[in-house]
Amino acid sequence: MDSPAEISVVKTAWDWWRLAASYEGYWLASRRLMGILWEFVRDSTPERLRQRYGDADYDWDYRVNTTSGAVGWRDRLLGQFHSAYQPTEPAAFHEMLNALQQSLNPDGTVLNFRDFTFVDLGSGKGRALLMASEYPFHRIIGVEFLASLHRIAQQNLREYKSNSQKCFAIESICADATTFLFPADPLVIYLFNPLPESGLRQVIVNLEHSLRAHPRAVYVLYHNPLLEHVLGESSQFRKIASAQQYSMFTNISRRPSS
Template identity: 25%
Template sequence: MKEFYYDKLLNIRTGKGQRDNEGSLHYHPYEPTPYGALEELFKQYEVHSSDRIVDFGCGKGRVNFFIHYFHGASIVGVEMNERFYQEAIENLRSYQRNTKKAAGLEFCCCLAEDYPIKTEDNVFYFFNPFTIQIFMKIIGNILKSAEKRRRKIELVLYYGSEDYMFFLENQTPFELMEEILLPGLSERDPFERFLIYRLAE
């Protein structure tokens, strides 16, 4: 019900279609973050209008439109799949027609590891979109950007794998700041949660 409600409110189409399950060796199949999970995340995690968020593996842009509409932050969606990227662009047009605003919303069609981290990017969202090898490259890119400009940098992991967690906690300066459990879901599946990591000062 929430999937239909929010897509209609935002004038977008982000549900999973019948042909949306393709993946590759290192990139996992498309799966949009449930709107109910996003509701729970933002009850406990604060986004500021000054933040610039990057959603790696954004698919059709659900997280992007939700954050932009309800929290006013700038956000860029990075998607390697040309078809999903085009659907995100069509959603952007529909969203703009509905809300009359789209400033601060961008989509980039490229491999996640090829996205050039900008010095204003400071929050990075991952819904387990690829293997640890790709994740490690992206974290390396983020850390190089932090060397150019020190700033608050946070990672938001939904359904984060043990490989992601082990790497962050043992081989990077990121520290686990918060675990956000989802009522009724986290009890059945321990990975059904959000993990917030922050780059140590």
């Protein structure tokens, strides 16, 4: 049984500060660090805790634990330095998947999820993995670097029960998304703001290398796309759809209409 190491809060804060100080100097980095700690304190009030439990309806429906309300102080503090855990809202997820299903292959046929592996980079407690299992993906992989969230995801994957589940080959991996080796399958990659700009750039470089080694279809669903310019700058990807809450990219080129 795997037991991934817990990440140290002090080391994370120190690494964060050193990197920030190398860009913007000691004074600004220290001020921003104080800002992060202050935000953490504000985020710990009973009022904020109540707000975070506002995302728990999904858990009542499926008897799982994916709410951001039940995240310990340690993981919330680490989240301030990386990306805070927040589960995807079901309506938004299904809207994105339905929009993706409308995408056409270059030969004009509709996209068949059975051909694709779904990868959630920064999968947290695994809610997006559970929701993706309602579609007939070939398999589903989540990558989460906080060990405690990954363990909860594993438990959710074991306990999830739904009559409409279509994919049962699901796994959560405890790893850093910036070093994750993409499987050589056609991919649907899901991003819900897991990474800062440097991390997202690294992921795109890794993906481009992987595509050169194993050319295949890749779709990127980017939810709340704060850094979508990073994908826009990639010569391999083009934007095929966008709405208020998401953008969608692919490396598949459209066949010119005759």
